Amino acid sequence: MKRRMRKILEKITEGILFSSSTVTSLAVLLIILFLFREGLGIFTSTSVDRNNVLAVHSLNPVNELTTQQIGGIFNRDILYWDEVGGTHDSIILFTINEIGNYYNEEELGTDFEFLPQKIDELISHQPNMIAYFPNLYLAGNFHGKVLPHNKIGISEFFAGKSWYPTSEPAAQFGILTLILGTLWVTLGAILIALPIGLVTAIYIGEVAHPRMRSFFKPLIELLAGIPSVVYGFFGLVIIVPMIQKTFNLAVGETALAGSIVLAIMALPVIITIAEDAIRTTPVSLREASLALGASHWQTIIRVILPYSRSGIIAAFILGIGRAIGETMAVLMVTGNAAMIPTTFLEPVRTIPATIAAELGEAPYGGTHFKALFALGIILFIITFAFNTMVEFIRPRKSK
């Protein structure tokens, strides 16, 4: 009896243990599920809000406008219809809050009950007008031409250079600048952190006295433990002003500031993993090299580094992965201007920083919201790919 109880107890425990061990996998799957559920919606969304319409005169030869063209028209970058395939006439803009310029309150009715009629009338009288107004006010017998809502295309999303997620009438969700911004800041960080990280790993793992190693290790760990906001804060009050002064810039919040902060943050990852790899080199190979008359440095270059190559590459990849995904510090020091970067002394905007800065204001379930989740997917895929790569590159620790 007692024995059976114990058997059952063991089975139950094992069940609990098993379910716990599946939590991480479940979490990854749920993350994928939810990111994609919210984010993929971007490609079925339209850049012009579905509750609003864009309309032109029925005889206007223009049948369709791209997001960029709409943006250009309403920014007054595009002034004539022929620039978008129409006649050589200047474009007249109309948005709903300008209705007062054309009709008085009496004409519109106390509850705006005549508004749809009046808009219809207005467009019929103005062959060169483009009007942007809520669906609600679209008259049943509308005489103008309603332009179709275009879905946001994949190429528009990935290759679009403008990120104006809240502009009206057509929000622009081109993430190219964000992707390039992320890569740019990361590239800068890598250029700083890789050589320094490798050199330090070699020094700590090979050259420094063991006593020095036990001095370095906890400090490197501490560096890894400092919260990213604190790095951001430090960057903002020290590095940013320093860059501003050194290069005589108007603002110090630049890609360079981001790269420096990220480099400092990626260093602990690179150093720890590369040093581990270096120290896995069998003693017998080091001894063989030294016994042949090689100097310590020659042994490092010709035997130890080649042997620990895959571990060092893994360290680099994980360091880069850390830099790409880092949010707060970058958000605080890079200035966040959505421009295609050309130098390190300009502000840039990265994917994580965009999500962090904008998700709070994006209406739940709206196009902007979905676009930010789509950015999350991109980030997830990049880091997931990096981590999976490392799984295959990094040698198993032998006992």
Added chain:
Amino acid sequence: MKPGKRLSQFIVFNLFGLISYLIVVILFIILGFIFIRGFSVISWSFLSAMPAEGMTGGGILPAIIGTGCLVVGSILFAFPVGVLSGIYMNEYLKENWFKKFIRMMTNNLAGIPSIVFGLFGMALFVNQLKFGDSILAGSLTLGLMVLPVIIRTTEESLKAVDTSLREGSYALGASKLYTIRRVVLPIAFPNIITGLILSVSRVSGETAPILFTVAAYFLPKLPSGIFDQVMALPYHLYVLTTSGTNIEESRPMAYGTALVLIVIVLIVNMIANAIRRSYRKKLKLR
């Protein structure tokens, strides 16, 4: 032979040493800077008062309490799950595809950027499960994020326990469960605790995951339940530096908050190191 061989080694090693020490110097600059600027701000009232005057005065009590709640909440979730999972991985699972898969997933979870955790927490906990912006949603999000840390330390601590001890216990007729509970865990426990402590440090410092799941911009009252929003130290620091009503005048508050954060990390690291050291000594004595 060329005398250059030796000279170049001398130069290279010294250069490498210099660079390594440079990193240490950077660390001390960061720490020292925040200590010096923050120290004069810290006072009992700073730690125990509500923020006031548009966050240019008063204290950071609600942020401290909020971070405390998040730490407790996330650990309550992540520690049991992580330790049980680590035990299952090391003691029950054999090296097969399933174990490899779980390990890969755990490593991948560890590598996911914190902002993605924020997105996920918002989508699942806040919106889908309708927890709203709450301690519960924030704790679960943070808990998932530190889960891999706890699993890994648990696994490694268990691996370090000599198999002969297990075999000895089995030889005496003890069951597997009994052996794990009475023989393996007591030895591994101090080391498992270091994983716990390090995740406390991580949870108290993370900002991105709590941005959209719990953190309040300004909320001068203490939480009364797990469905309340709270302020949190890292987010408070972010707000003070970038989007407060008067950034220049809230600078001292920012230094104070940064110092509190750093001190938490320092203390936590020190405790973890102390435990690790005594643990190593104990193992050697055996």
Added chain:
Amino acid sequence: MPEYKVETQNFNLFYGDFQALKDINFHAEPNTITAFIGPSGCGKSTLLRVFNRMNDLIDGVKVTGKAFIDNMEVNDRSIRVDELRKQVGMVFQKPNPFPKSIFENVAFGLRVNGISDRHFIEERVVESIRKAALWDEVKDKLKKSAMELSGGQQQRLCIARTLAVEPSLILMDEPASALDPISTGKIEDLIFELKKSYTIIIVTHNMQQAGRVSDYTAFFYLGALIEWDKTIKIFTNPTNIQTQHYVTGKFG
């Protein structure tokens, strides 16, 4: 030519507080083979590693007394350790080729010593592999990874690698203990052959091997050099009772 190739005088070595070598007085003449025998942990490897200062790599090693190679004191400050190690080749217990090609393994010692003349390197590599009696087996796959060779071939490759730097003294730490009898035989033949041009010290646990290849045998016990004489004397008529027990297998 100096009288002794290798010599120690009142040599002591400590690993921290533990004394691993106790007052060792030993020498070897040029072109002889000396075998070090003794139970595990008695300090054979430690003494061997004194001659090429391999113990420098270990933390907390202290030495007193003197050790000479060609009448030069090895621990003298003016001695350059990489120069010394070029003079003194070493073959380890487990074959430890670099994870490089066969050719590069043998060329390694030349390259790190600043030789870059391709013809010279090629000649020396071939010559060394021939001397190590490995040529016929690898001549068609010099570019292949050394890891693909069998254990015995790897060990001969390690010997070739050592010969390439032209040392005058070769230290061998149980070079055949990880090998099968056929490979062992080949290594032993090779060692005997090498005696013509090199001085060799070999550590072995195999009494027959010591008897077959060496001219002199030194028996160590608990860090002390107990007895040291012509091999034939040690194996047939040792002075010391411990030596007698050890060589006849009655030890313990």
